[in-house]
Amino acid sequence: METRNTATETDRWIGRGEALARLGVKTQTLYAYVSRGRIAARPDPEDPRRSLYAVRDIARLTGAPVDESGADVPDPAPRGSSRGEVEIASTLTVIAGGRLFYRGMDAVQLAETATLEDVARRLWDARAANPFAEVRPRVGAVAGGSMRARLFAALARRAEEDADPRRRTVEALRLECARVLDEVVDAAAGSGPRLFLHQRLARSWKTPERDAHLIRRALVLSADHEINSAVLATRAATDGGASPAAAAFAGLMTLAGSDTMAELIRASDWVVAVRRQATDAARRAHAAGGLAGFGAPAYPAGDPRAAALLGSTDLPADLAGALREGEAATGQRANFNLALAVIARRLELSRDAAGDLLLLGRLAGLLGHALDQATNGSLIRARLRYVGPEPGAH
Known part of the structure; x- marks a missing residue:
């Protein structure tokens, strides 16, 4: 004993x-x-x-309190929950006053000029040094399949390669995150000149240079949001010893199967249909309960990310009309999911491109959550309450 x-x-x-x-x-x-x-x-x-x-x-x-001498202090309130609730402390992102902030900086303001690399450095608390400056292209990027398949394959490869239990400094972890993000974008976009991440994607999609800023803005505004299942999966994996790549892979796969992605797919399908039909398709879809992409519970006055993204370009008459029809039918403003879908159509990207933009942008934020959990995060504990058959029951 x-x-x-x-x-x-x-x-x-x-x-x-x-x-x-x-x-x-x-x-x-x-x-x-x-x-x-x-x-x-x-x-x-x-x-x-x-x-x-x-x-x-x-x-x-x-999360147990201690006094200045290090002695334990009685906790007046019980911790944990019989419902399995988990409380997570994060230094990355907060929604306040109807606005989204990345480490205290308005995300919409950042999107005016920042690249995804800039936002990644902010979310990773790497403003004093640039980990991307040390990143070199990797030979033999993942080839074949859709952009999303290449994205997941590259991230899975890094998750396997980075499975090292040895202790690493914060600086080493940040460099690892930069390499992961760089390699995943390369795999998704294909090899080419060493441009900014959004420029590589624009090149892959054959987007005119004058419109590349829309991809940049979409990535920046996708980088992180409020606590959700993807963040929890990432932090739980990190807490269990996973590398940043493996933890972000867990979070990204969770996001890919989430209600957020399901709404984005529905919004994208509707936007595609609108361009083939009259704009009153919005009213018909809403009447059938199928109109997605309007309203955001976190933003009662309207999603500022959607307003910023949609306001950064002139929309064709059919898309602009569809937005008006949808807002009139639902009584709510377009949210960020619909804005991504509209911008993807505006740029004539593939049907899945809106989701790809969300996943690639959010990867930067999930890597940030993995870093934050590894260096500053509190222990993640939840209770599992068994409600199955009595032991021995047949």
Whole structure:
């Protein structure tokens, strides 16, 4: 039985057994936290074969309060939830006053001039140094299949290659994220000149240079949003020891199967249909319960991302008319999903391009969540309540 060393009690170092009990994790996870620098460890002075772990670091991960001396403070409110609710602390993105902010900066304002690389650096807290400056093209990018298939294949490859449990510095992780994003865009867009990420995509889609800013804006505004299942999947995977690429892969696959993507697909299908029919298709679709892309619960006064993206270009008469018809039919303004679909049609991109833009832009944000969780995140814990048949029941 492992005991706590009373000689070091005032320094607040505890043995493995108590550390595991406080964290509520297995031994392998504790060792992963130590290897990643999230929990300090030192040899037990009375038995060098054993280790002691810093209470302050454990409290930071679990969210348990401590006073200035490092001693535990009684928690007046029970933590956790019988419903399996999870609370996640993030330094990346917040919606406030009907506006979206990336680390305190208005995302719409950023979209005026910023590239996806600029926003990635902000979300990764890498403004002092540019990790993309050290990225070199990779020979043998993933070929074949659709753009989305190449995107996922490249990310899966990086997830396999980066599965290394050794501790890495924050700077090394940021460089790893830059390489992942660069390689995934290369795989999706195809090899070519070392341009900005949005320019590579524009080149792949044969978008005129004068319209490339629309792709840039769409990527920037797609980078991150409020907490959702994709963010939770990314952070949970990171908390379990996954590399940034593997964690972002988990999040991106979650996003690909989410209600957000389903709405985007429906909105894209409607926009395509509108260009072949009269604009009163909006009213018919709404009457049938099939009109998607209008209204955003997070933005009661209207989605500022949609307004910024749609307001950055002149729309053909049929698309502009469709928007008016849709807003009249629903009584709500277009949201960001519909804006992506409209811009994809405006640029004459493929039917799936709106979703590809969302996934590629969001990859930068999910990599940011993986970094944030690895360096600053609190322990993710949820309770699973069994409601199945009684044990032994037949």
